[in-house]
Amino acid sequence: NAGVMQNPRHLVRRRGQEARLRCSPMKGHSHVYWYRQLPEEGLKFMVYLQKENIIDESGMPKERFSAEFPKEGPSILRIQQVVRGDSAAYFCASSPGAGGSQPQHFGDGTRLSIL
Amino acid sequence: AQSVTQPDIHITVSEGASLELRCNYSYGATPYLFWYVQSPGQGLQLLLKYFSGDTLVQGIKGFEAEFKRSQSSFNLRKPSVHWSDAAEYFCAVGANTGTASKLTFGTGTRLQVTL
Numbered sequence: 722n723a724g725v726m727q728n729p730r731h732l733v734r735r736r737g738q739e740a741r742l743r744c745s746p747m748k749g750h751s752h753v754y755w756y757r758q759l760p761e762e763g764l765k766f767m768v769y770l771q772k773e774n775i776i777d778e779s780g781m782p783k784e785r786f787s788a789e790f791p792k793e794g795p796s797i798l799r800i801q802q803v804v805r806g807d808s809a810a811y812f813c814a815s816s817p818g819a820g821g822s823q824p825q826h827f828g829d830g831t832r833l834s835i836l
Numbered sequence: 837a838q839s840v841t842q843p844d845i846h847i848t849v850s851e852g853a854s855l856e857l858r859c860n861y862s863y864g865a866t867p868y869l870f871w872y873v874q875s876p877g878q879g880l881q882l883l884l885k886y887f888s889g890d891t892l893v894q895g896i897k898g899f900e901a902e903f904k905r906s907q908s909s910f911n912l913r914k915p916s917v918h919w920s921d922a923a924e925y926f927c928a929v930g931a932n933t934g935t936a937s938k939l940t941f942g943t944g945t946r947l948q949v950t951l
Contacts, residue, residue, distance in 0.1 A: 725879070754938065763840075763926055763941035764880070777938060812879060819937050821868040821930030822887050827879035 723748055725828035726795075727813050733834045734803050742798040742831045746815030753796045754825060755788060758810040770796060771819075800833075808835045838863045838929050842942035849917050850950050857912040857945050859901075859927030868930035869910040870939065871901055875923045883925075886910060897921070922949045 726745040734740050746753050751772050756764040769777040770790035781788065785803075790796040800807055810832050814825035839862040849855055861867055868887055872880040884895025891903040901912045910927060924946045928939040 727879075752937065756939075756941075763943045764939075766938040766940065769937050780938070814880075814939075816937070821937055821939075823930075823937065824870070824882050824885055825939060826882070827872075829877075829879040 725750075725813055725815050725826055727811075727828035727831050729831060730829065731832045731834070733836060735836045736804055737802050740800040740803050740807070740833055742800075742811050742813075742833070743795045744798070744813030744815075744828060745795040746813075747826055750815035750817050750826070752816045752819060752823070753790050754814045754816075755796075755798050756812045756814065758812060758830070760809075764812060767798070776819075803833075803835050805835050808833055838867065838931060838940045840927050840929050840940055840942035842925075842927055842945050844945045845943070846946045846948070848948040848950060851919050852916050855912075855914045855917045855921070855947070857925050857927075857947070859910045859912065859942060860908050861910060861927070861929045862908065863929055863931075866905070869901075869903060870928040870930065871895065871899070871910075871912050872926045872928060872941075873897075873923050874926065874944075880926065883912070917947075917949055919949045919951060922947055 753770045755767040758764045766780040768788045785801045787799045810830045812830045814827045816823035816825050841860045870885045871883040874880045886903045924944045926944045927942045
């Protein structure tokens with residue numbers, strides 16, 4: 722599958738635990754974006770990364786959330802000490818270059834449920 | 837700041853009927869505009885995009901959209917809807933400045949198709 726791969730598809734955590742969401746971009750893409758979709762809402766931008774760099778994190782909550790895109794391996798969105806309000810679908814997208822004209826290709830998302 | 841409004845939360849059409857989904861955007865310059873479709877439990881698939889040039893753009897699955905600068909609109913159309921088109925549709929705007937890359941999405945329009 723040459724598309725954007727996200728895992729796991731579904732993740733259940735108890736309040737206070739940590740959640741790690743992974744995203745492997747399309748082959749040849751070095752730009753990764755994370756979006757969050759709350760029930761009955763559109764996608765909200767969280768963070769934009771290139772290899773080893775965070776370019777724009779204007780949509781990331783100030784606490785508990787972090788993201789990385791290492792030189793090797795997938796991009797990781799990490800949520801520490803999860804709370805009920807973190808329940809959402811998290812989508813990763815990738816593009817071959819920077820700029821608003823680059824179409825972003827989306828994965829199928831990770832559905833995070835907090836008990 | 838850029839924003840997108842999709843005034844219709846839910847639309848129902850009969851199979852074979854024509855379809856128009858509305859999208860209005862707010863952006864200081866000529867934006868990059870996108871329509872995505874999301875089936876239940878899936879990620880977003882790009883239907884079409886507008887960057888510049890011809891204001892009527894053709895996309896996949898028989899969809900088209902028209903950019904109207906005077907109305908700040910980018911409405912999605914299809915002449916004859918098929919039952920498989922039932923899904924949620926999102927309009928998005930991308931920034932047209934430098935390397936700013938995030939997409940801003942509308943809240944979506946859920947399309948129901950009756951047989």
